[in-house]
Amino acid sequence: MISVKDLFKTYVAGDTEVKALRGVSLEIERGEFISIAGPSGSGKTTMLNIIGCIDSADSGDITINGESVMDLKRDAQAAFRRDYLGFVFQSYNLIPVLTAFENVAFSLNLMGVDDAETKERSMAILKEVGLEGMENRRPGKLSGGQQQRVAIARAIVKNPEILLADEPTANLDSNTGKEILELMKELNEKHQSTFIFATHDPMVMDFAGRLVQLHDGEIQSDERR
Amino acid sequence: MKIYKIALRNIARNKRRSLLSGTAIAIAGFAIVFLFGFLAGMTKDMEQNLWTYMTGAVRVRHSDFDKYERLNPMHLAIPDYESLLETIEADPAVTAASPRINFPGRVPIGGIGSDEKVNVMGMGVDFVREASYQDYGRTLVEGCLPEAGTREAVIGRALAEKLGIGMGGKFTVLSQSGSRGSNAFTFTVVGMISLPMPGLEKVMFQVPLDTAQRFLWLPGQVQEILIKVNEKVDSPKAVAARLGELLSSDVPLNVWDYKEINGMAAMIDLAVKIYDIIGIIFFLLASTVIINTTIMVIFERMKEIGTLGAMGMTGRQLVKLFFLEALFISIVGALVGIAFGIALTGYLGVVGFDAMAKAMEGMDNMGIGTVIYPVLNFKSTVMVFIYSLAVTALATWWPSRRAAKITPVEALRHA
C-alpha cells in the first residue's frame, strides 16, 4: 500500500515561484490501475517523480508498505528504485546500444539476478508484450509502439511493487496507444503490480480503474469505477 | 549485460570522436616513446664518444694537469705508466684502458714558413692496445694503422681535406714539447679515419705513442690513461674511487669519472628527470581531448543517465560506465601509439637518425655525434604505458564523476 501525505513542492526559477504541488494526499491499494489526470502544468509529473523517488518534496511524506521513502540516502533510493519500482517514459528512453532483450535483461542484471533466470524471464516477458522474434533488434530498428512495449517489458520484468508511467501514450498514434494501454491493463491484472500513470489523454483515463484529477497542484476529484 | 560491455558499445556510437580521443593519446604515446628512445640514444652516443675520445669513463692524469690545462702543460705527465696499467686492468669492472698523449699543434700549409696554419690535435696511442679501445673497425675508412716507432699517422678525413692531402701524403706539425721547447715533425698519412663528431674529425690525427713520446720529449711517459668500464659490473664513479686508492706514482694523480670531468654528462641525469615530467605533461595535454569528449558525451547522454538512474543504477555505476568508455579508448590509443613509437625507434636505431645533423654539429664538445641511433628501452617503454594509463585514467575519472552528481530528474528534464 502506498500512502501519500500532504505533499508540497515549490519550484523556484529566478524570481518566480511555481507551486507545483499544494498538499496532495492519496492512499493507493496494491494492484490498483490508477490514472493521475489533469491539464498540462497541473503537477502530474512532479507527483509521479516524488513517488518514484527521483525527486524530493518540500514537505509531506510517502510511505510504501509502511516504510517512509522520503528520507532515504541517495544510494538507498537507487536501490529502492531498482528493487521496487519500474518506470515507463513518454519517449520510451531505451538504451540505444542495447538490443530489446538486453534492455529488458539489464534491469534484472542490476538487481543481481543470475544469467539463466534473467534470460528466461526476459524472453518470457518479451513474448508477453508481443515482441517474440524481435529480441535482438536495437531500439533504432523498432517502431514507437514496439519501443514502448520493450520499455514496459523492462519495467515489468522485475515484478515491481509500483510501475510509474508518465504520459506513456503521448508519442503514439491512438490505435497504438490503445494497444499499449490494453497491454498495461493485462499486465496489471496478471502481475499484481500497482500501475500509476500520468496523462492528459481522455482515452487513457477511460482505462483507469481509478481516476485522480489534479488541478494546479491540488486534487480536484478522486473516483473509483 | 555487464557495465563494461555497454561502455565498449558506447565507444562505437560516435566513432569519429572516439577515434580523435584515441589518436590524441596515441600521438602522445608515440612521441614519448620516440623521445625517450632518442634521448637514450643520444646519451649512449654521448657516453661512447666521451669515453672513447675525450674523458674515458674514468681518467687518470697528473693531478696538476687540469689546473694548467689551458697552458698546455705537457710536462705534467705520468711516468712508469705500464705498472699503473697492470693495476687498472686488474679491476673487474674495467674493460679497456688507453694510455695516450694529446698534443695541440699547427700545420703550416705550403711550406714550413707559411703564415697559413691549420690548428690540429694530435693523439699518440699504442695502436696494438688501442684497437681494443677505439672501434677502428668502424672509424678507419681507408688504409691501415701506423706501425710503432714510425712517423706514420692516421688522420681525420675532414682534416686531410682541409690540408689538401691524401693517402701517402705528408704533413708537418709544429708543437710544444714536454721540455717546453718547440718542435716540428713530419708524418705520412697511412690511414683515414671518420669520426662521429665532425668537429673532431676536422682536427684529429693519431700517431704511434712512442713516436709522440719522442716528438714531445716525454720518454716513457703518457699524459693520461683513459679507462672504459662495464657499467653492469660497477659505475665509473665507484671504479674511479677504487682506482684512486690503488694507483700510486712518483707524481700525484687525479682519478676522475667522466661526470666529474664533463659537466654536461652530469646534466644528463637531471635532464632525464625533466623529460619524465615532460612525458607526464604530454599525456595531460592529450588527456584534455579525452576530458572534453567525456564531458560532451555525458551531456549528450543526459536522458540515458536519467533513465539508468531511475532504473536504480547508483552514481558509482554511472561513473564506471563513462570512465570505462574513456579508459578503453585510452588503452587502445596508448597501445597503438607506443607500438608505432617502438617501430620507428627500432627502425631508426638500426639506420640512424641524422635529421638533426645540423643542430648537433655545435655539440662536439659534449660528445654528441651528428647521427643518433635511438635506443629502445623495455623498462622505459613499459613505464610510458603505465604513465599514459595512470594519467589518462585520472583525467577521465574526473569528468566521469559528473555523471554521479546529476540527479535522475535533472537528467530526465534535459531530454
Ligand SMILES: Nc1ncnc2c1ncn2[C@@H]1O[C@H](COP(=O)(O)OP(=O)(O)O)[C@@H](O)[C@H]1O
Ligand atoms: N524544474 C522546474 N523548474 C521550474 N518549474 C517547474 C519545473 N518542473 C516543473 N515546473 C513547473 O511546475 C508545474 C508542474 O509541472 P509538472 O509537474 O511537470 O506538470 P504536468 O506534468 O502536469 O504537466 C508547472 O507549472 C511547471 O512549469
Ligand SMILES: [Mg+2]
Ligand atoms: Mg508532465
